[in-house]
Amino acid sequence: MTENRRIAEILRNGKPEESVKIQGWVRTKRELKGFAFMEVNDGSYLANLQVVLEPKLPNYEQLLKHLNVGASVEVTGVLAESQGKGQQIEMKASLVKIYGEANPETYPLQKKRHSFEFLRTIGHLRSRTNTLGAVFRVRNACSSAIHQFFRERGFLWIHTPIITTSDCEGAGELFTVTSLDPTASNQQDYSQDFFGSPAYLTVSGQLEAEAMAMAFRDVYTFGPTFRAENSNTSRHLAEFWMVEPEMAFCDLGGDMDLAEAFLKYVFSFVLETCPEDMEFFNKRMDQSVLATADNIINNEFERISYTDAIALLEKTNRKFQYPVEWGLDLQSEHERYLSQDYFQKPVIVTDYPTGIKAFYMRLNDDAKTVAAMDVLAPKIGEIIGGAQREERLDVLERRMHEAGMPADDLWWYLDLRRYGTVPHAGFGLGFERLVQFMTGMDNIRDVIPFPRTPLNAEF
């Protein structure tokens, strides 16, 4: 039996004279008078394996007719040093089996560049392109890197619920979960509903992660998150994946250290695992991709307090559309100025005014600011948002009251402060934003296989 091998492995280690068998999809075919070339891709590698088809193949004429772009094939043959330029090794086919044809008159992927907008309309096929293929290999590497990073540090991966009954984690709009018939008359009677109360898709696993951190010290979540906001931008999704570490016995400084070490680790891991894909992005998508990665890995992140950031923004000559004033939130243009123009690297902004941050963030001694931190990345803005959590029961109760939060629903969250409370901190990282940042892809819809955005949940 001839060994069935991945194309990535053949392109890296294949030697002339070896008998091999591959399986994959035809990316392109070039017919000449005496013979033909076809390139096959199996998703394992950016480059294709060039296969030489000679007339002595059984059914040569018929085969050429049916070996169209998109067809699925199994090729048996022998590796050989390539006579042409462009690749070291190629395969001389002795047997070609076609699993499924792809009619060239209707198959939407052509041997040419397609716009990402068009590719989004064929979400089921677009992963067969060079760029999306590279994106999803990098996405996968990021995912592995994240688990490996936390495992090395003794964090437990915890699975927080996707369905939640608390709607008070943030002001964000939630998707309702119900088993009631929307046309029935009892539609609003939640006592008749599956959970006996209103239920939603989670907007964050943080509160549950805090509970688990109070048992295991260091934990993280990595799972889907849902926001029903009508956001139409290149960096928002209605369904996205979020990474949320939570550490007991940890303050804001430790939180920032973790965030920085985390990003450095993931970038290093991906550069090592997917060098060809990263070079591809650097060449074709954004020529600062490799420089950015290098910058992340080798330079310390800038750390600046909100108060100092405001002072810096007030001093600059740059004209901003929105006002800069202590107490107001930083606008996109301000964040972009800080990370992209002024520091030209990720910036961690800390200690925001109480009024613009969530109730659970720890009140600083000045009583005007909270121990929050945002990591701002060039181009995409906020990639991480985190904080030291308020561990003092009385302060937390007061802040919830001021924020108009119903304490009844979060009785268990307050219990964590009643019984064995400890200083703790954590952050949330938008996984797709990380992949976007890493690959230089302009639109977040192109770094998740099947994006969900307003008016779009196809595939």
Place this chain on the structure above:
RNA sequence: UCCUCAGUAGCUCAGCGGUAGAGCGGUCGGCUGUUAACCGAUUAGUCGCAGGUUCGAAUCCUGCCUGAGGAGCCA
């Protein structure tokens, strides 16, 4: 949700008052090593939808739908 721009052949676009055009793709033919192959021929369209103005609308006007960029919200 707001602002701006755009929807013309399978794809990318040109045409901007006189009833449709290019490149790529597809098809057919040629080419003994190609690699976004090349050369020749050929194929291809309710000009987003619905109204209106006009002798005449892809072109002007109104509404709607869809997409993109930016903003807000955030990760």
